[in-house]
Structures are given as C-alpha cells and as structure tokens.
Amino acid sequence: MDVLTVIERSGGLATRAELILATSRADVDRALARGSLTRIGQGRYALPGVDLAAATAHRLNGHLSLTSAALHHGWEVKAVPPLPHVVFPRKRNVPRLGRREVVVHRADLGPDDIAGIATSRELTLLQCLRSLPDDEALAIADSALRHGEISTLRRVLASVRGAGSAKVRRIGAQADARAANPFESVMRAICLQVPGLSVTPQLVVSSDYVWACPDLVDRERRIVIECDSWQWHGDRRGFLKDVRRYSLLAADGWTVLRFTWDDVMLRPAWVRSVLCRAIGVDPRTELPAVGPIAA
The missing domain is CATH 3.40.960.10 (VSR Endonuclease)
Structure with a gap:
C-alpha cells in the first residue's frame, strides 16, 4: 500500500511510525521529498490539503469549520473533504472565485468560538456531532477523546440546546476513546x-x-x-x-x-x-x- 493511501485511510493524519509500519522508511522519506506529505509536528504528518485548507481560510478571511476544523485540531476523520469547510460572518461577501475553493458556511462567531484559524474545539465538536452523518460524527468524537478532549465533549453535552441536540447527546454518549482509528x-x-x-x-x-x-x-x-x-x-x-x-x-x-x-x-x-x-x-x-x- 502506498503512503498516500495509508494516510488517507488513517483519517488524513498519521505518525511516522504508523506510515513506516504500513510501507517503509524509504517510501515515507520519498513522499516527504515530493511534497506528498506535510510535517505538522514531531513525527506527525498530514496530507498537503490539510495545511492548504488553513492557508485558504486565512486568505479568504474565514475560519475552518466542521471536518476541516477537526483535522486542524489534530483529530482524525472518516474522509478528508475535497474542499475545506470554511465559515464566514453572515453578512460578509465571499468573492466568487473564493466560493469555488471552499464549502461556504455562515455564522457570526464570538471570541470564544474561535481558536486561531479554526472554530474552537468545543464548537467544532458540537457542529460535527450536530451536522455530520452519524458515522462521520462518531469518528470525530472518538478521535477527540483519543486526543484527550473528554472535558470538551462533556461541556458540549451539558450545554447543547435546540434543534439536533438529541443527536448530539446520542452520538456523544456513544463516543469511545478505545476506537483505534x-x-x-x-x-x-x-x-x-x-x-x-x-x-x-x-x-x-x-x-x-x-x-x-x-x-x-x-x-x-x-x-x-x-x-x-x-x-x-x-x-x-x-x-x-x-x-x-x-x-x-x-x-x-x-x-x-x-x-x-x-x-x-x-x-x-x-x-x-x-x-x-x-x-x-x-x-x-x-x-x-x-x-x-x-x-
């Protein structure tokens, strides 16, 4: 199996050890040299599109949301979206060319709803559980727990209100950090x-x-x-x-x-x-x- 297939099937993110185990050290080094992989931390890699999504959101003056925000926070996902999900204020004009580069979402975010170029961990988890299909939402919730976000999930479940809250609670209750991927x-x-x-x-x-x-x-x-x-x-x-x-x-x-x-x-x-x-x-x-x- 080639390196790109491995990292795609790992949820868009993978450690060097995981990639070498499934391919070889030489394969991983060649993928890095070609730019097919992006180093996002010590021994941790992502598909180039994950970093590109953040750059695109910054250029368009928006913030990553949903699956793209989950990847930005280091959470594995069922599938990396072909276009980044980006949220903009409701009344902000998004150039036509920009609208072709991203999936546009609208929301007026407060300071606590933002973490750098993405929605905050709490808002990202809430929106994913509320809006994504069950399997995609569960994959992200499991990943968040694997990465130590149990208090984040608990805050989401304690504060969720309105339409879709039952789904958020159901999938949040099903989330389990023991899922490996x-x-x-x-x-x-x-x-x-x-x-x-x-x-x-x-x-x-x-x-x-x-x-x-x-x-x-x-x-x-x-x-x-x-x-x-x-x-x-x-x-x-x-x-x-x-x-x-x-x-x-x-x-x-x-x-x-x-x-x-x-x-x-x-x-x-x-x-x-x-x-x-x-x-x-x-x-x-x-x-x-x-x-x-x-x-």
Whole structure:
C-alpha cells in the first residue's frame, strides 16, 4: 500500500511510525521529498490539503469549520473533504472565485468560538456531532477523546440546546476513546444500527487457549468483529499471527466476522446486512444504541 493511501485511510493524519509500519522508511522519506506529505509536528504528518485548507481560510478571511476544523485540531476523520469547510460572518461577501475553493458556511462567531484559524474545539465538536452523518460524527468524537478532549465533549453535552441536540447527546454518549482509528469508528457506527448487537472496542478475550484484544466484541453473543487491512497487519508475521488468533477464537466458540476498509467505508448497507444475518434479525429494522462515554 502506498503512503498516500495509508494516510488517507488513517483519517488524513498519521505518525511516522504508523506510515513506516504500513510501507517503509524509504517510501515515507520519498513522499516527504515530493511534497506528498506535510510535517505538522514531531513525527506527525498530514496530507498537503490539510495545511492548504488553513492557508485558504486565512486568505479568504474565514475560519475552518466542521471536518476541516477537526483535522486542524489534530483529530482524525472518516474522509478528508475535497474542499475545506470554511465559515464566514453572515453578512460578509465571499468573492466568487473564493466560493469555488471552499464549502461556504455562515455564522457570526464570538471570541470564544474561535481558536486561531479554526472554530474552537468545543464548537467544532458540537457542529460535527450536530451536522455530520452519524458515522462521520462518531469518528470525530472518538478521535477527540483519543486526543484527550473528554472535558470538551462533556461541556458540549451539558450545554447543547435546540434543534439536533438529541443527536448530539446520542452520538456523544456513544463516543469511545478505545476506537483505534476512523475505520473502527465507522464499523462501530454500523454496529450501532443493528438491533440487539452491543459491541465494545478493544475488549480483551481470554481463555486457556487464546488471548486476544479484537477491534469490537459483543461478549454476550460471543461475536468478534475485526476491521481487516494489510495495513494494520503491518507485515507477513503480523498477518500470520492474526490468522492464528482468528482460528483459536473460532475453536473457542466465538463467531469471527472480518470486514475490509473498502466494504466498511463504501458498502455500509452490505456490512449491516451481514451483521443482521449473523445475529438473526431482520435487516430492515433499526435501533440506535446509546452507551457511556469512555475516556
């Protein structure tokens, strides 16, 4: 897998160690030399468009918002938007050329709503939970928690009012810092739409014959769900280790379901139908699940 594909599938941001594990040190260095990667901190990289979004917002005298603001704050997302989301005051004129470069949003922001070139962490999280599809919103909420923003999320949930507040509270309650990446978050968002399925990220499963920490586990139904990619195996040794682990789990009476990035991200309805069949429910039914915030 090439470096750009790896960082895209990691949510637009990745560490040097993650990129080297999935590709090679030489590949990462070549991508940096070509300008295909941007260094945004010590050992931390982003797609060039992430930095370009901030420069574009600054040039147009606006502020990054929604997914673009989340990336600016260092939170991984389901997919990097093709155009940056930029918010402008309601009465400010945005040049026609500028409107072609960004997705325009309108809001009159106060001083506390802004953090540098982007909306504040609290407002960004609130707007993402309120406005984005469930899977995108959950991926950002999980990422925010992974990066230590549990107090930010709690303030959002305590203060949210008005239209969409129920959705904000629901997704905020489902957020879990244990999700390793947006791939797992989107998989869990699909699971949450399956009646009777209750999964926990990175739950340890152990017996006399196997020790494992799968991506998602429904302990009551003895179901293990793995978000499978050669990228996450890292190498042949990691691949062999995972295959043996799946066999041991199956021998111990667990149902092991494995889904690829392409299916989870591009064929979520198919993934949901497979999950429904696995637990014997009608795939036409829906039941959003709500769980506790996990720091």
